[in-house]
Amino acid sequence: MSAAELQGWFTEKVEDKGVAFSLKLGEHVHGETTPYQRIDIYSTASFGYLMAIDGCTMVSSRDNFFYHEMMAHPALNSHPAPRRVAVIGGGDCGTLNEVLKHPQVERAVQIEIDERVTRLAERYFPELCARNGDPRAELVFGDGIAWIKSAPPASLDVIVVDSTDPVGPAEGLFGRRFYADCLCALDGGGLLVQQSESPLLHLDLIVEMHRFMRESGFAHTRLLHFPQPVYPSGWWSATLAQKTPGPLTARIDEAAIAKLQTRYYCAATHGAAFALPPFVAGAVARPE
Amino acid sequence: MSAAELQGWFTEKVEDKGVAFSLKLGEHVHGETTPYQRIDIYSTASFGYLMAIDGCTMVSSRDNFFYHEMMAHPALNSHPAPRRVAVIGGGDCGTLNEVLKHPQVERAVQIEIDERVTRLAERYFPELCARNGDPRAELVFGDGIAWIKSAPPASLDVIVVDSTDPVGPAEGLFGRRFYADCLCALDGGGLLVQQSESPLLHLDLIVEMHRFMRESGFAHTRLLHFPQPVYPSGWWSATLAQKTPGPLTARIDEAAIAKLQTRYYCAATHGAAFALPPFVAGAVARPE
Structure with a gap:
């Protein structure tokens, strides 16, 4: 990067999108530097600890709850x-921690390629690793693409x-072959x-992901969105793909939530996350 | 500011919150420099034009639609x-432009203290000023606090x-006296x-605003939230206060929308905007 840095700040620049965020x-x-990537941990003035991988913000103590939840x-x-x-992936264990909050879950396996991410999370983000000792949890350090490929058919919900x-290492996770193995x-x-x-x-990437998932045999795809301040634009999304056709029915049990x-x-933000603005809905709508 | 700047980028630093955003x-x-403030206009690599006031991002061509809508x-x-x-306020005319899209509106007055904001918007953001010539529109350049104070009782919807x-100039817009005049x-x-x-x-400011509004006689206050990438954290809000008690009933007419x-x-994002996450709902809930 040729531009001068903000001294005393961590800055993630997304050059091709023309935006940068700093803490x-x-x-x-x-x-x-691990065999897979560069990992840095910073203490910040107002966001707790920050883990950056290859110069990109991964997780901060203060705002990771949006994403993981x-x-x-x-x-x-x-x-x-x-x-x-x-x-x-998910080596910081924050997603696993949320998954394990569900009493219906009998087994939750995390397959992270870089064990160092998890070891550093245990040290700097212990709150995300609070359920790593849960007997239902299993931590595998290896290639998630290969793990899914070798998983027994119909063995996951x-x-x-x-x-x-x-x-980089995650590129294969956005391809048709991986989606077919997931299916x-x-x-x-x-x-x-x-x-x-x-x-x-x-949005181009999102449209392509949805197309690849459907071409790989998923019956339906949906986008959900939520704030995520430390990620570029502060607005993030997840894509949900259903193996079998039919409506997606939420189990909204207020007491359980x-x-x-x-x-x-x-319950309210569950529904809100699926409410798509017109410029997004128009792009991800399934072609007839 | 003591830190070095990102060369070739516009950066808004919020020192006391420990975050910065750059284009x-x-x-x-x-x-x-007007009698009220410093105004700068930049062309950006990917967000069109940017208007900054006193070093803070006000409006970009690319993403102002979230906020104004x-x-x-x-x-x-x-x-x-x-x-x-x-x-x-609203001198860039983007909010006025959205207001005037409603056929029920018979008169829409914009009271902006700094005429230069509007003149520069007309030049660099003409799309936001597209309805300034609407016969229902009236542009007043003056003090919004005084204007509201002298408005005839019960003259606005x-x-x-x-x-x-x-x-700075907007501080009085967040106080009990102004809210009482609005009421x-x-x-x-x-x-x-x-x-x-x-x-x-x-969140502290939001809680205080809601309290001030209710103490000024508003029957009920509600928060709504939405993405706004160029503003700090990328996640923004508006507060809605009702003069008279009773439920807030949305007119969701799909054809009109x-x-x-x-x-x-x-219609979907209207409802989603009022869906509050627990950490916000807990803070803004009306004390019994």
Whole structure:
């Protein structure tokens, strides 16, 4: 990057989108280069700890709840009986932590390629790792694409793809071959949910993801959106794909939702997340 | 500001919140200091033109639609017959433009303190000024606080306060005296809607605004929220105050809404905007 940096701030620049977001530091408390990526941990002035991977913000103590709650609960509360869950990526364990809040879940496997992400999360984001010792949890360190490919057919109810952006190690997670393997690994009624970037900045990618998922055999795809201040544009999305046709029916049990102890997710924001603005709805609508 | 700037980028730093947002430039196409404030216009790499006031992003060509639509339509579609509307501030005319899309509106007065904001909007954001020549529109350049104070009682159906942050010239727009004057100027069933900053970064301010509005005699207050990428945190809100008690009933007429030709606002996002996450709902709930 040729531009001067903001001294005393961590800045993620998205050059091709022309936007940058910065958090005031704090200090650089840890940095290492793993076989997969560069990981840095900073303390910030107002967002707690920040983990950055290859210069991109991954998770902050203060605002990760938006993302982790919205990656887990809309999907799990849209499946009639989410017993068997896999989280692909998600090494900070925040999504796994939300998944394990659901009493119906009998087994939740997290498949993260870079064990160092998890080890650093345990140290700097222990609140996200609070349920790693849950007997239903299993932490696998390996290739999520290969894991899904070798998963027994119909062995999963929900697959959550909680990855970095679709470049580098995560690129294969946004392709038809991976989606076809997910489809096979899911049982009837199964759901795939994947982080799908900013509806403002990455609408082309979202449209392509939906197309690839449908071309890979998923019966229906839906977008959900939510605030995520530390990610580019502050507005983020996830894409939910249904293995089998039919309406997506939310299980909105107010008492059960209250027990999740969430800060962004609730019955009202569950519905709100699926309310698409016209410029997005027009783009992701299924072609007739 | 002591930190080095990002060369070739416009950066708004919110030092006390520890966040900054930057847009890649483009060039500085205009700058002037008016009796009220510093105004700069930039061309950006991917957000069209940017107007900054006193170093804060006010409006970009690309993403102002979120804010302007959500300042106008939820309030106007919550009033049974919004005939007489005042916009306080809003000198870029984007909110006025959305207000004038409603055929029920008979008169819409914009009271902006700094005429230069409007003159520069006419030049760099002509799409926001497209309805300035509408015979129902009236552009007043003067003090919005004084204008509301001298407005005949019960002469307005909706007041939209589209101001800068609550410092400097806009500070008086966030106080009990102004709210009491708004209450008096509103007719029975009247609605006040005011931009109320970021639910993540400024929740204390939001709580105080709601309290001040209720202490000034408004029967009920509600928060609505929406994405706004160029504002701090990318997540913004407006506060809606009802003069008279009773439920707030949305006029959701799909055909009428389609005619608004909006990009973010629609029947679905109208409802979604009022869906509050638990951490916000808990803070703004009316004390018993």
